[in-house]
Amino acid sequence: MSGDDRQRRRLTDFLKAEAADKGFDLCRITGPDSIPQAPARLADFLAAGYHGTMDWMAETEARRADPRVLWSEVRSIVVFAMNYGPEHDPRAVLAMPDRAAISVYAQNRDYHDIIKGRLKEVATRFAARGGADVKVFVDTAPVMEKPLAAAAGLGWQGRHTNLVSRTHGSWLFLGSLFTTADLIRDEPERDHCGSCRACLDACPTDAFPAPYKIDARRCISYLTIEHKGPIDPSLREKIGNRIYGCDDCLAACPWNKFAAAASEMKLVAREELKAPAIADLLTLDDPGFRAHFSGSPVKRIGRDRFVRNVLIAAGNSGDRGLMETCTRLADDIAPVVRGMAAWALSRLMTASEFRQFAAGRTDDADEDVRAEYERAKTER
Known part of the structure; x- marks a missing residue:
């Protein structure tokens, strides 16, 4: 092994150890050229109007489709995942019409703040160790984190378009670190959905026009969070008591049987937000x-x-x-x-x-x- 290879291995191992120390459940590495199918898929999504009123997706299409357009100097992309799996099936509240259903991810502190803070700690120590430039992103920049996570081997994009992990099911928050360092890449994960339709059949508003495609205009998460005006009258009854987001397709995933509930040091639901x-x-x-x-x-x-x-x-x-x-x-x-x-x-x-x-x-x-x-x- 050459000196450069040993240095790459040391930096890669150091980064993953730091990620584990800061509470991340998974950390894998890929490159900026690892999602060549993304531009065409994104273009098709936008052309179909599936993004609804999320105009910012079209405005940032070029940067979103190719990480090198977002930052031309990036050589490695590190994707981090944190488990937020609930202790119980979050769909139980749907049978309680006097109570409101809030998506699991929103029942505690804003994950953007939690994950970005920890990513910055990892990035600071990594930059000091290797001398490379770094940038961190958590959902607020035009980064296609799910395809990158699949390319890095954290899991695969399931039929519901969300990331599925063999060890954590569908309950993962994602964040990414872009760096000019040349790190050792991980192997991508293959699709393990098979012929399963659990997530597609669980959607109350039929928001999936086909497997691996989502029409946000019919998605309860989009309607209750992103959409600003009146909600389509034909969808209101189907929304039921879901007042912020929807966990149905995530909760239906059979791979969740391998997911442990989030630990106390991570993200645990506030009692008053479980079924208000x-x-x-x-x-x-x-x-x-x-x-x-x-x-x-x-x-x-x-x-x-x-x-x-x-x-x-x-x-x-x-x-x-x-x-x-x-x-x-x-x-x-x-x-x-x-x-x-x-x-x-x-x-x-x-x-x-x-x-x-x-x-x-x-x-x-x-x-x-x-x-x-x-x-x-x-x-x-």
Whole structure:
């Protein structure tokens, strides 16, 4: 083994040891040229309109498709993974219509902050040891982390398009480190999905037009997090009580049987976010929302979009006890809240009650709110 090879091995081993020391469950290495299929797949995804209103995906297409466009000097890409597996099946809350379902990943501190902080520690020590330049990314830059993770051997992109690991199932947070150092690459992982359709069949809104393809416009995670306006009326009932994200396709993956629950030193759900009462969440004003979700990724969508989501859950609950709060929200300052309150009340009230309530409200200043009342009256 040459001196250069020994140095590469020492740096690679050092980096992986640092990753383990900082609490990462997996750390593998690939190169910037390892995802040649990404540009065409991304172009097809965007051409089909599957990205919905996420315009930033099209705006950053070139950088997203090729890591070398993002940073021309990169020679090695290190992908880190942290397990956030839940202790129990997160779908249990779906059978509790008075409770709200929050995606597992959002039930604790914002993972971006946790992982980026630890990545920076690893990067600092690695740069000091090897003298190479480094950049770290956690979901906020145009990096195709899942294809890179598959190329690095952390797992494979399953039929639900998410990363699946033989040792951790579908419950992994990803982060990456780009470096000018020439490190020893790991072998990619092959696809182990076989003919399994568990994740595809579990989707309540049929968001997968084909295996390995997702239409974000029908995905509950996109609709409740990224989408800002009114949600397609044809999908609202299917959303059920999911108010932030959706774990159904992840939780259905058979490979989860190999995934251990996240340890105390990592990411453990806050008790009050596991299955919060819909009635309590409907009462949150902006300060209350910010306080309740302090440090949580839920806070990023803002109170109005959040209450919009909770109102869908209220409308699907069948709980007439929520009518009083929904009635107050029908006069909310935010149009998206007023409109969804109208829909929720149309589901909770009798036809005659709703017609009486809606009388005189079809002249709302907002076009979308007016449309909600007109649609609800027609359907009732």
